[in-house]
Amino acid sequence: GENVEQHPSTLSVQEGDSAVIKCTYSDSASNYFPWYKQELGKRPQLIIDIRSNVGEKKDQRIAVTLNKTAKHFSLHITETQPEDSAVYFCAASKGYSSASKIIFGSGTRLSIRP
Amino acid sequence: GAGVSQSPSNKVTEKGKDVELRCDPISGHTALYWYRQSLGQGLEFLIYFQGNSAPDKSGLPSDRFSAERTGGSVSTLTIQRTQQEDSAVYLCASSSRLEGSQETQYFGPGTRLLVL
Numbered sequence: 180g181e182n183v184e185q186h187p188s189t190l191s192v193q194e195g196d197s198a199v200i201k202c203t204y205s206d207s208a209s210n211y212f213p214w215y216k217q218e219l220g221k222r223p224q225l226i227i228d229i230r231s232n233v234g235e236k237k238d239q240r241i242a243v244t245l246n247k248t249a250k251h252f253s254l255h256i257t258e259t260q261p262e263d264s265a266v267y268f269c270a271a272s273k274g275y276s277s278a279s280k281i282i283f284g285s286g287t288r289l290s291i292r293p
Numbered sequence: 294g295a296g297v298s299q300s301p302s303n304k305v306t307e308k309g310k311d312v313e314l315r316c317d318p319i320s321g322h323t324a325l326y327w328y329r330q331s332l333g334q335g336l337e338f339l340i341y342f343q344g345n346s347a348p349d350k351s352g353l354p355s356d357r358f359s360a361e362r363t364g365g366s367v368s369t370l371t372i373q374r375t376q377q378e379d380s381a382v383y384l385c386a387s388s389s390r391l392e393g394s395q396e397t398q399y400f401g402p403g404t405r406l407l408v409l
Binding site for chain 2: 211213215222223224225228268270272280281282283284285286
């Protein structure tokens with residue numbers, strides 16, 4: 180079955196710098212890759228997603244890139260701010276009507292240093 | 294519209310007792326997931342329901358754990374003979390999984406379980 184690896188497990192960056200979190204997946208049939216942000220004590224919430232027919236997607240300070248050949252995708256946060264401190268989870272799944280479940284990475288704890 | 298709801302929000306129980314956790318998914322969502330999250334840890338997959346298909350129970354940690362989804366909507370996660378290591382936040386999520394829809398998972402607020 181699908182396996183999603185996420186690195187690093189913890190990341191500390193200076194406020195204003197960029198942060199990059201990387202994930203790899205094993206099943207080449209996966210075609211949907213969401214990223215979730217979980218603030219302390221709160222539920223995970225979708226922040227951005229990408230589908231396999233697109234190589235990059237941006238939403239203000241957040242961008243996600245996908246390399247289907249290498250089976251890896253990354254989250255990029257630019258001009259980091261204190262409110263970006265949270266745990267970030269990547270995930271992969273195989274499609275709308277598939278009965279297969281979505282698989283999450285193990286999470287990255289991002290800390291923004293003032 | 295209403296999001297995913299879970300009840301109770303907190304549950305304290307004694308070791309050996311049974312507990313039931315409830316999840317009300319977003320109306321019309323065909324897929325429902327249960328996860329367990331220990332303090333500071335990731336999302337541990339427990340079970341997945343998709344429409345009328347047989348549930349994927351591959352994540353249930355022991356036979357003390359079971360789940361039902363009645364009428365394709367509300368789901369109940371049952372933990373029998375609770376142990377202290379069952380203490381965690383139990384999260385439920387639902388998604389549409391229909392052709393042409395965005396397959397976003399929407400999480401409930403979780404049930405914080407403490408086994409004494």
